[in-house]
Amino acid sequence: MAAAAKKIETPSRLQAELAQRILQHLKQQGAAPGHHLVEQDLCAQFSVSRTPIRGALKLLEAEGAIAPRPHRGFVLARPIKEAPQAILAKPQDEEARRLFIDIAQARNTETLPDEIAQQELVRRFDAKLPVVLRVLRQMAELRLVERKPGNGWAFSSAAQTGRAQNESYAFRRIIEPAMLLQPSFRLDRDWAQKSRAAQMAMRRRRWRPADAAEFHDLNTDFHEQLARCSGNWHMQKAVQQQIALRRFLNYNWEYDMALVYEAIDEHVEILDALDGGWNEKASALMLHHITSSASPPEVRAAKRAETV
Amino acid sequence: MAAAAKKIETPSRLQAELAQRILQHLKQQGAAPGHHLVEQDLCAQFSVSRTPIRGALKLLEAEGAIAPRPHRGFVLARPIKEAPQAILAKPQDEEARRLFIDIAQARNTETLPDEIAQQELVRRFDAKLPVVLRVLRQMAELRLVERKPGNGWAFSSAAQTGRAQNESYAFRRIIEPAMLLQPSFRLDRDWAQKSRAAQMAMRRRRWRPADAAEFHDLNTDFHEQLARCSGNWHMQKAVQQQIALRRFLNYNWEYDMALVYEAIDEHVEILDALDGGWNEKASALMLHHITSSASPPEVRAAKRAETV
DNA sequence: TATTGTTTTATATTCCGCTTAAATACAACG
DNA sequence: CGTTGTATTTAAGCGGAATATAAAACAATA
Numbered sequence: 001m002a003a004a005a006k007k008i009e010t011p012s013r014l015q016a017e018l019a020q021r022i023l024q025h026l027k028q029q030g031a032a033p034g035h036h037l038v039e040q041d042l043c044a045q046f047s048v049s050r051t052p053i054r055g056a057l058k059l060l061e062a063e064g065a066i067a068p069r070p071h072r073g074f075v076l077a078r079p080i081k082e083a084p085q086a087i088l089a090k091p092q093d094e095e096a097r098r099l100f101i102d103i104a105q106a107r108n109t110e111t112l113p114d115e116i117a118q119q120e121l122v123r124r125f126d127a128k129l130p131v132v133l134r135v136l137r138q139m140a141e142l143r144l145v146e147r148k149p150g151n152g153w154a155f156s157s158a159a160q161t162g163r164a165q166n167e168s169y170a171f172r173r174i175i176e177p178a179m180l181l182q183p184s185f186r187l188d189r190d191w192a193q194k195s196r197a198a199q200m201a202m203r204r205r206r207w208r209p210a211d212a213a214e215f216h217d218l219n220t221d222f223h224e225q226l227a228r229c230s231g232n233w234h235m236q237k238a239v240q241q242q243i244a245l246r247r248f249l250n251y252n253w254e255y256d257m258a259l260v261y262e263a264i265d266e267h268v269e270i271l272d273a274l275d276g277g278w279n280e281k282a283s284a285l286m287l288h289h290i291t292s293s294a295s296p297p298e299v300r301a302a303k304r305a306e307t308v
Numbered sequence: 309m310a311a312a313a314k315k316i317e318t319p320s321r322l323q324a325e326l327a328q329r330i331l332q333h334l335k336q337q338g339a340a341p342g343h344h345l346v347e348q349d350l351c352a353q354f355s356v357s358r359t360p361i362r363g364a365l366k367l368l369e370a371e372g373a374i375a376p377r378p379h380r381g382f383v384l385a386r387p388i389k390e391a392p393q394a395i396l397a398k399p400q401d402e403e404a405r406r407l408f409i410d411i412a413q414a415r416n417t418e419t420l421p422d423e424i425a426q427q428e429l430v431r432r433f434d435a436k437l438p439v440v441l442r443v444l445r446q447m448a449e450l451r452l453v454e455r456k457p458g459n460g461w462a463f464s465s466a467a468q469t470g471r472a473q474n475e476s477y478a479f480r481r482i483i484e485p486a487m488l489l490q491p492s493f494r495l496d497r498d499w500a501q502k503s504r505a506a507q508m509a510m511r512r513r514r515w516r517p518a519d520a521a522e523f524h525d526l527n528t529d530f531h532e533q534l535a536r537c538s539g540n541w542h543m544q545k546a547v548q549q550q551i552a553l554r555r556f557l558n559y560n561w562e563y564d565m566a567l568v569y570e571a572i573d574e575h576v577e578i579l580d581a582l583d584g585g586w587n588e589k590a591s592a593l594m595l596h597h598i599t600s601s602a603s604p605p606e607v608r609a610a611k612r613a614e615t616v
Numbered sequence: 617t618a619t620t621g622t623t624t625t626a627t628a629t630t631c632c633g634c635t636t637a638a639a640t641a642c643a644a645c646g
Numbered sequence: 647c648g649t650t651g652t653a654t655t656t657a658a659g660c661g662g663a664a665t666a667t668a669a670a671a672c673a674a675t676a
Contacts (some may be wrong), residue, residue, distance in 0.1 A: 013459060039620070048458040049669040054621090071675050073620060085430055117639095119657055130630065140449065140648060143545055150356040150638055151657055157541055164541070170490060171542035178482040184475075233465055233472070234479035237451055238546060316668050320637060347650070357639045362651090379645050379650060425626055425669095437628095438660065459627055 013096075016089035017053035018046060022056055023065065027080045035076040037066065059087060092131060099127050100135050104248055107155060117152045142244050164249065168242060169294035175238055176223065176290055177283040180274065184231030187274050191225050196271050199264045207257050215260050220247075222267050263293060321401035323363035326354060328395055330364055331373065335388045336502075343384040345374065367395060382478050407435050408443050413557055415463060425460045450552050472557070475548060477602035483546055484531065484598055485591040488582065492539030495582050499533050507572045515565045523568050528555075530575050534582075571601060 011019070022042060026035065042053045057074050060066045063084045067077040090096055102125055106112040112124075121132045136153055145153050157164065169217040180186065199218055202211060220243050227239035264287040273282035319327070330350060334343065350361045365382050368374045371392045375385040396402060410433055414420040420432075429440045444461060447453040453461050465472065487493065507526055510519060528551050535547035574597040581590035 014668080038618095040618090046457060048456075050620095051668050051670090054456060071620060118418070122365070128630090137445070149325070149354060150360055152639090167492075167540045167542055170492070170540055171546075174482060174486040174543075179488075182478060184478070232475045232478055234475055234550075234662060235482075240478075242542075304671090307339075322638080346648090348648090358650095359638050359640090363637085381650060425627060436660090460669095 010090035011059050012052065012053055013089045013093035014048065014052045016087050016093070018042075018048065018052055018056035019059045019063075021046060022060065023083050026076060026083075031076055031080065033076050034080050036072075037074045037076070039073060056176075063087065092128070093128060096131050096134050099125055099131055100138065103135065103139070108249070109243070112155070115148065115152055115154045129260045142241060142248060144245070144248065168245065168295075169290060172239075172242055172290050173287060175235055175242075176226070177287040179227055179230035179232065179235045179239075180279050180283040180286060182230045182232055185279065186229055186231060188225065188229050192271050192275060195222060195225065196268055197299065199267055203264045203268075206287070207260075211260075212255050215255060216266075219263065219267075226270075236279060240301060259293075263289070266292075318398040319363055319367050320358045320360065320398065321404075322356065323367060324395050324398075324401070326350075326356065326360055326364035327367045327371075329354060330368065331388065331391050333393075334384060339384055339388065341376060341384050341386050344380075345382045345384070347381065372393065404439050404442055407433055407439055408446065411443065411447070413478065416557070420463070423456065423462045449557075450549060450556060452553070474602070476553065477598060480547075480550055480598050481595060481602075483543055483550075484534070485595040487535055487538035487540065487543045487547070488587050488591045488594060490538045490540055490543070493587065494537055494539060496533065496537050497583070500579050500583060503530060503533065504576055505510050507575055511569060511572045511576075515568075519568075523563060523572075527571065527575075534578075566611050567601075571597070576602075 022037070025042075025045065029035075037057065039050050039053050039057075043050055044185050046053070056234045057066065061068055063075065065077060065080075066074040068074055098280060103112065103121070118129065118136065121127065121136075122129055125132075140147070143156060145155050148154050195218070199222075202215065202218065223239055224236075224243060227236040230236065266285060270282045270285045270289065273279070273285060330345070333350075333353065337343075345365065347358050347361050347365075351358055354361070365374065369376055369382065371384060372390075373391045374382040377380055411420065411429070414432075426437070426440055426444065429435065429444075431435055433440075444453060448455070448461075452462060453463050456462050503526070507530075508513065510523065531547055532544075532551060535544040538544065574593060576595065578590045578593045581587070581593060
């Protein structure tokens with residue numbers, strides 16, 4: 001789509017990321033073509049300086065998503081739906097992305113041992129040491145891997161998908177219903193309304209394959225924002241980590257349409273309960289929501305059959 | 309205290325750490341003088357190779373804690389109670405320890421801004437960059453600090469002691485009672501018995517100032533091991549993180565003797581309930597235990613006065 | 617005067633040789 | 647044989663210069 005004509009000098013990772021997030025931001029705002037992108041606002045939004053923002057904007061210009069207005073910055077060039085999907089960073093940062101996924105897959109197919117030296121990773125995946133270190137640090141933040149006391153790294157048992165999935169659900173069954181009952185819980189009504197609307201919209205329209213990604217975003221946003229509303233920093237972080245972990249462990253988001261609709265209905269019910277101040281009810285619904293999404297499709301189908 | 313006679317060539321951080329942990333390990337085992345320290349066993353225990361273990365043993369020998377038996381390794385030289393308290397690592401690793409504490413104190417006294425560049429830390433604390441980076445990464449694992457998208461690091465709100473303490477207790481009130489009710493919960497009876505005995509012993513004997521440190525260890529061990537018994541990796545990690553966080557936020561462990569005895573009694577009650585399979589009861593007791601230790605001393609004193 | 621365009625300054629990363637120290641293999645001892 | 651003592655191999659940490667890029671200051675424009 002609208003291929004780049006201008007020559008680009010390999011944007012930094014930050015700039016490529018920002019470019020993506022700017023598009024996402026515009027989408028959330030529902031910005032129309034002609035919308036003026038004010039640099040300072042974007043800086044505040046993403047808490048960076050103007051330099052990387054300008055880099056990101058140039059990038060988006062090269063992609064044809066936004067158009068320059070001399071001495072008046074950039075405006076959105078066309079409906080955001082037509083905006084490019086993926087924006088590539090410079091080779092070495094793409095390399096990091098790839099390595100992350102490669103390691104994940106190697107682990108999930110059990111072709112990587114539980115303990116390994118960073119040098120060994122350099123050799124096996126033919127990567128550069130700094131890249132390996134970045135990826136390991138990233139994984140360490142998700143608690144997927146830990147430094148051993150001496151040399152080497154140890155993959156944690158959480159990365160073994162089978163048992164781990166259950167434990168993750170068990171953990172969420174504790175945290176997520178509880179966070180709705182915190183005395184410090186304050187529903188962000190503004191967000192709740194938007195989230196509800198977006199989910200209802202998806203519920204009503206015909207299902208398209210491309211909607212899978214959007215549902216994924218809506219879903220994670222739902223859980224993450226509720227955690228934020230809990231007013232408890234630890235709970236928020238715990239939920240965020242669970243989300244990051246799941247994203248890591250399955251990047252094959254294949255949704256059963258029926259399940260998506262069910263999930264949306266449950267989300268909306270929870271939001272409505274919270275809106276009415278029935279947090280106890282919302283908490284119970286959340287428990288059910290997580291429990292039901294924990295059962296694999298076969299089980300769910302069987303249950304449906306039973307009740308019918 | 310049996311000063312070092314032999315010349316020591318600055319042990320590595322790992323070796324100094326291992327030396328400490330070996331002493332701790334011996335204490336837990338209740339090893340008597342003459343106890344033979346088998347290198348391989350220690351390697352397995354701490355998952356390192358023999359090299360750093362041997363370094364640690366040499367260190368302990370220099371401190372007079374263990375005695376060499378030519379071609380038969382080392383044996384414990386004297387009752388562990390007389391073992392040295394602190395074993396110093398090489399200067400730069402001590403530097404890291406100090407920097408960690410310095411930063412914590414600077415944060416807690418609000419002399420450090422919320423956001424800061426790593427270079428700025430290098431200047432302010434007159435430290436070397438690698439040391440600063442190590443400390444920042446360590447703090448990042450505790451979620452005390454996060455990288456900003458561009459340059460610099462941002463201290464998280466969890467490091468503001470006031471509100472943070474409450475949030476931490478709120479979080480623990482959710483997790484710790486719940487973990488005792490997990491279907492996967494399996495009490496490690498061996499550990500439970502030892503823990504119970506150690507706590508009863510402390511309860512019975514006269515209070516000495518030095519006991520504060522021991523109580524701290526028993527206390528964290530109590531919570532951490534129960535988390536381990538939960539069989540849920542996420543809960544275990546969550547509890548461990550809470551412990552690490554608390555250790556960071558207050559390293560002035562000043563215990564009120566009465567509170568310590570109360571805590572021990574509650575611990576023992578919980579262990580007994582679990583031993584009898586009354587996990588529901590244990591869970592309720594745990595909730596009470598955390599709630600009561602969350603109230604500041606004044607409140608507790610007032611409550612006691614009321615009930616009398 | 618708010619915003620963009622341009623320049624300067626400061627920060628962070630990377631590369632590479634060198635040093636330290638952890639892992640491993642092997643020999644020797646009881 | 648299981649264990650310690652010794653030697654060898656391999657991995658990781660560190661310093662300093664060069665580079666990339668983010669932050670900040672300044673100038674120009676509508």
